[in-house]
Amino acid sequence: MFEPTIKDIAKICGVGVSTVSRAINDHPDINSETKEKIMSAIREYGYVPNDSARNLKRVDAKAIAVLVKGIANPFFTGMITVIEQECKKRHYSMELSHIEADEDEVDVAQKVVKEKRLRGIIFLGGLFSHSEEKLKKLTVPFVFSTAGSIPENISRKLYSSISVDDRRESARMVEYLIRSGHTRIAILVAEAQEESVGRLRLDGYCDALKAHGIAVDPKLICQTRDDRGHFSMENGYLSTQKLLGRGEAFTALYAVSDTLAIGAMRALYETGLRVPQDVSLAGYDGIDMTDYIVPSLTTIRQPVEEMAKDTTRLLFDIIAKRTKHQHITYEAKLLVRESTIKIPE
């Protein structure tokens, strides 16, 4: 199988390589006839430019990368879809890279930047406890989107961030439950390392309880197992079983992600507990699914569409030097649905 290069095409058409180059790159300085001739030869021989060689020369690869930690998380797939559309609008290509749980996202980012000569990076999810020194090595602008909080000691001029205030929104959910008459509120939390979203949401839970004079009962805090798939439904299911096994009474269960909540729903059901009559169940994220399951899930909806659009817009603005780095916090929305009820007085 013959793989034509630009030289071959040039030879075939009896022109120089630069002419072929001009043809494929829509360069203005070219005769439309020669261009047509070249393009048809390209089609005929199935020539596809080698992007590696191109990127080696080019300075301005119109591309960005999206680095996702946990592609199985439906919350991220929603964001990715929107980001992809936004990139397309701007005629940029998007490189999607999945980061393993144990990989260092900044290392991966560096590699990808070098490799693809791209212009910017979006980090989706993950935990960013990286040293300032390391972040400085990233030569293209980057935006942390829906990640946990970034340590204070890192200059905020180095990066942009798009997020909701996980701690506050989480507190809001718990406050809603308290106002609905719940005092024994259990929480299902994953990945409670420093600065992670799990930790922030747990903090918010504690904030709300304390603000209402309710003691935080460690027996009602259920940490999911520490292996892979932190936010999986399976994890939610198993952890809830564990929680129920403790025999502690509670009237509401708050899972720090919708997927965990759905797993919890089944565990409750199997124990004979009805949602919401016996236990009110709440999630966090606002993924599509929560609106369709029965009962629909009370949750905190992050404005995915808006955040994804702004993430992209912000990155492109920074690339074009139209703006400096920014830190935008969004209001999430408490969606009260069928899975939670007021406790009768």
Added chain:
Amino acid sequence: MFEPTIKDIAKICGVGVSTVSRAINDHPDINSETKEKIMSAIREYGYVPNDSARNLKRVDAKAIAVLVKGIANPFFTGMITVIEQECKKRHYSMELSHIEADEDEVDVAQKVVKEKRLRGIIFLGGLFSHSEEKLKKLTVPFVFSTAGSIPENISRKLYSSISVDDRRESARMVEYLIRSGHTRIAILVAEAQEESVGRLRLDGYCDALKAHGIAVDPKLICQTRDDRGHFSMENGYLSTQKLLGRGEAFTALYAVSDTLAIGAMRALYETGLRVPQDVSLAGYDGIDMTDYIVPSLTTIRQPVEEMAKDTTRLLFDIIAKRTKHQHITYEAKLLVRESTIKIPE
């Protein structure tokens, strides 16, 4: 910001570029002291090899690509996760590429092959009505995994395929419903173009009905809207509303994907129809979620794990020329769960 190249590192260490190259590629012919010296300089200056330049030279980039049509589909994310693990085991890297609904996967594949010098391709989902001529241009082996059927006129020696017999499995589900006493069985089907999985599953539905002497009633066939997100829950929801609006009576609803079924579940619920007491509901795919929702969903489970593993193994075997192209069909499993019941005599 200074971006060191291999030359810079060589100069800094007072060695030749080839020595540095040997160091980073774990070449045997190198003194361990010099190697250590070089590696520490690399760390100090934050040098990362440019993959474009590497791929330009190399013949054997240890990488494959996975081309997915519809990354938002949870069924695919499950497969991707497994494939990724399998690649890692073999020390291969995996390039994940999302293909837009309107993009031509073979064109994308060609581009990616050229660009990354990779050794093989896995196509996940999508519809493969490509000309043989076009497929021949792909210079690396490829495997179609869980795609629709491929037209007969394309030589099966050109490619491998991994799939379940969608038509037969679909018929099996419908047969189960018939045996449960249902005769008015509605179907929710998306993307019913030639050879697509939607079409195959619809064919299976018709097969089963006919085999049992039940006439196919067009009024019970509900095609989802023809725009984006064929298999989305929203589509399932809206289409079911449309179906219900027709006023046709049915005792079972079979959705050709689990996601559609979940959307349907809500539409039924809102109309006051209980699952399974009033309407039995069935899906297809066997995604995790179906096991956790209440009621859990009766579905056809494709052996995701096994299929993903075999897809990867097969591709690597073909790359290593240990085998020729193969076409493997898997048995899917009918999972009878809570969403379907026998109709009382």
Added chain:
DNA sequence: TTGTACGCGTTATCAT
């Protein structure tokens, strides 16, 4: 408008 020649950063070949 078109062609020639150089260099991008790396690996592989050949010397040493």
Added chain:
DNA sequence: ATGATAACGCGTACAA
């Protein structure tokens, strides 16, 4: 064990 050098395929001055 190490170093010099020729490719890899392309874009782009610069010359024509």
